[in-house]
Amino acid sequence: MQNQKYLNNKHFSKTMHNNIKLIAGSSNPSLAAEIAQHLHVPLTKVKVSNFIDGETYVKIEENMREADVFVIQSTCYPVNENLMQLLIMVDALRRASAKRITAVIPYYGYARQDRKATSREPITAKLVANLLVAAGVNRVLTVDLHADQIQGFFDIPLDHLRAQPVIVDYLKQKKLNDFVVVAPDEGRVKENFDLAEKLHLPLVIIAKQRSKKHLDTFEMIKILGEVKDKHVIMIDDQIQTGGTLYNAVKILKENGAKEIHLACTHPIFAGPATERMSDPAITEVIVTNTIPLRAEIPNVIMISIAPLLGEAIRRIHEGESVSSLFE
Ligand code: R5P
Numbered sequence: 194m195q196n197q198k199y200l201n202n203k204h205f206s207k208t209m210h211n212n213i214k215l216i217a218g219s220s221n222p223s224l225a226a227e228i229a230q231h232l233h234v235p236l237t238k239v240k241v242s243n244f245i246d247g248e249t250y251v252k253i254e255e256n257m258r259e260a261d262v263f264v265i266q267s268t269c270y271p272v273n274e275n276l277m278q279l280l281i282m283v284d285a286l287r288r289a290s291a292k293r294i295t296a297v298i299p300y301y302g303y304a305r306q307d308r309k310a311t312s313r314e315p316i317t318a319k320l321v322a323n324l325l326v327a328a329g330v331n332r333v334l335t336v337d338l339h340a341d342q343i344q345g346f347f348d349i350p351l352d353h354l355r356a357q358p359v360i361v362d363y364l365k366q367k368k369l370n371d372f373v374v375v376a377p378d379e380g381r382v383k384e385n386f387d388l389a390e391k392l393h394l395p396l397v398i399i400a401k402q403r404s405k406k407h408l409d410t411f412e413m414i415k416i417l418g419e420v421k422d423k424h425v426i427m428i429d430d431q432i433q434t435g436g437t438l439y440n441a442v443k444i445l446k447e448n449g450a451k452e453i454h455l456a457c458t459h460p461i462f463a464g465p466a467t468e469r470m471s472d473p474a475i476t477e478v479i480v481t482n483t484i485p486l487r488a489e490i491p492n493v494i495m496i497s498i499a500p501l502l503g504e505a506i507r508r509i510h511e512g513e514s515v516s517s518l519f520e
Contacts, residue, residue: 212259212260212261212292213232213234213260213261213262213263213506213510214234214237214255214257214260214261214262214263214291215228215229215232215234215235215236215237215262215263215265215506216236216237216239216253216262216263216264216265216282216286217229217236217239217265217266218241218264218265218266218267218275218278218279218282219241219275219278220266220267220268220269220275220278220485221265221266221267221269221299221482221483221484221485223482223485224265224267224299224482224483224485224497224498224499224502225265227482227497227499227503228265228297228499228502228503228506230499231499231500231503231504232503232506232507237253237254237255237257237262238253238254238255239251239252239253239254239282240252240254241278249274249277249278249281251278251281251282251285252285253282253285253286253289256289257286257289257290257291258289258290258291258292259290259291259292260291260292261291261292261293261295261510262286262291262292262293262294262295263295263297263334263506263509263510264279264282264283264286264294264295264296264297265297265299265502266278266279266282266296266297266298267298267299267300267302267483267484268298268300268301268302268303268321269300269302269459269461269483269484269485270461270463270484270487272302272303275302276302276303276321276324279296279298279325279328280324280325280328281328283296283325283328283329283330284328284329286329287328287329293331293332294329294330294331294332295330295331295332295333295334295506295509296325296330296332296333296334297333297334297335297502297506298333298334298335299335299336299482299483299484299498299502300336300459300461300483300484301318301321301335301338301339301343302321303317303318303320303321304317304318304338304339304340304343305317305318305339306318307319307339307340307342307343307346318339318340318343318346319343319346322343322346322347325347326347326348326349330349331349331350332349332350332351332352332509333347333349333350333351333352334351334352334354334502334505334506334509335351335352335353335354336353336354336355336356336458336459336481336483336498336501336502337353337354337355337356337357337430337431337458337459337483338353339430339431341353352505352509352515354498354501354502354505354515354518355519356458356481356483356498356501357384357387357388357391357428357458358519359481359496359498359501360388360428360456360458360479360481360496361388361391361392363479363494363496364392364426364454364456364479365392369392369394369424371422371423371424371451372392372394372423372424372425372426373389373394373395373396373397373418373419373420373423373424373425373426374386374388374389374392374394374395374396374397374425374426374427374428375396375397375398375399375418375420375425375426375427375441375445376396376397376398376399376427377399377427377429377437377438377440377441378399378400378401378437378441379398379400379401381427381428381429381437382396382398384428384429384430385398385427385428388426388428388456392426394426395418395419396418397416397417397418397419397420397425398416398417398418399414399415399416399417399441399444399445400414400415400416400417401413401414401415402414414444416444416445416448420445420448420449420450421448421449421450422449422450422451423450423451424450424451424452424453424454425445425450425451425452425453425454426454426455426456427441427453427454427455427456428455428456428457429455429456429457430457430458430459431457431458431459431460431461432455432457432459432460432461432462432466432470432478432480433461433462433463433464433466434463434464434465434466434469435462435465435466435469435470436465436469438455438457439469439470439472442455442472442474442475443474446474452476453474453475453476454475454476454477454479455470455475455477455478455479456478456479456480457478457479457480458480458481458483459480459481459483459484460478460480460481460483460484460486460493460495461484462484462486462487462488462490467488467490470490470492470493471490471491471492475492476492477492477493477494478490478492478493478494479494479496480493480494480495480496481495481496481497481498482495482496482497482498482499483498501518504518505518
């Protein structure tokens with residue numbers, strides 16, 4: 194599904210157009226193709242293969258001298274493979290005398306480990322930032338980082354796009370009578386509060402207290418607000434196992450909620466997520482295409498963020514404001 198808002202982008206000025214190069218990693222070819230189509234810029238030919246022992250081989254098949262290069266690669270499943278491929282592509286581009294290399298990372302993996310929660314743990318979100326810069330990345334364009342502070346892990350420019358406006362545009366096409374927005378727990382109040390404000394809907398919060406003995410069970414659950422006979426929308430930055438939203442769905446159903454609409458930016462969909470998200474209690478799961486889906490799920494609605502990313506790339510290339518995209 195295309196989001197109309199960003200479709201009327203200006204075309205590149207002729208002088209600049211020649212100098213831009215788009216390169217697709219293998220994580221999300223359909224998103225890269227859509228971005229290329231949106232920008233009317235062909236994808237650069239790149240050969241990617243594996244040596245017999247599994248090492249990655251990359252060859253850029255076109256001249257990159259003085260080019261403004263955008264490498265599109267989500268560091269989603271298979272995470273290590275996609276990350277390493279991105280690093281190797283950037284190394285090849287730097288050695289081929291590209292003028293500027295922007296890593297377009299619609300989904301920035303390894304982001305959950307953004308601090309030491311206990312002793313002797315790594316901070317992988319920072320490690321990945323260091324690796325990207327060491328490889329030769331000059332700037333980053335990404336969408337809905339798991340934690341805003343990851344922006345500060347980079348000492349190079351980083352543009353952080355939000356997918357929420359694209360999801361809001363989709364939801365606004367519905368008649369939202371008798372809808373409420375629900376935060377599935379205290380940690381997700383902020384984004385659900387923002388959503389409720391944009392849709393002019395009340396916010397309901399599910400407050401939980403974990404058991405001291407069994408950390409995966411809850412001693413007390415309170416719903417702050419009314420969900421009986423209401424339709425519900427819940428948003429999260431990502432669905433990994435689906436556990437966070439699925440547990441909330443069960444609580445809401447027990448408390449008399451009617452339709453339940455879920456939304457997230459990054460459909461990681463690992464482990465039991467596909468089964469959970471297919472539950473008939475869930476009317477639809479609205480996701481963006483930062484990550485390609487690995488399985489067909491009938492109630493999943495995928496909204497494309499290619500126009501948003503394409504427009505951001507155009508603005509970066511032409512030195513225009515990216516933040517004004519959201520005004
Ligand atoms: C947590 O901080 C995130 O915002 C998501 O709620 C979480 O990653 C979702 O994971 P899962 O789908 O496994 O509950």
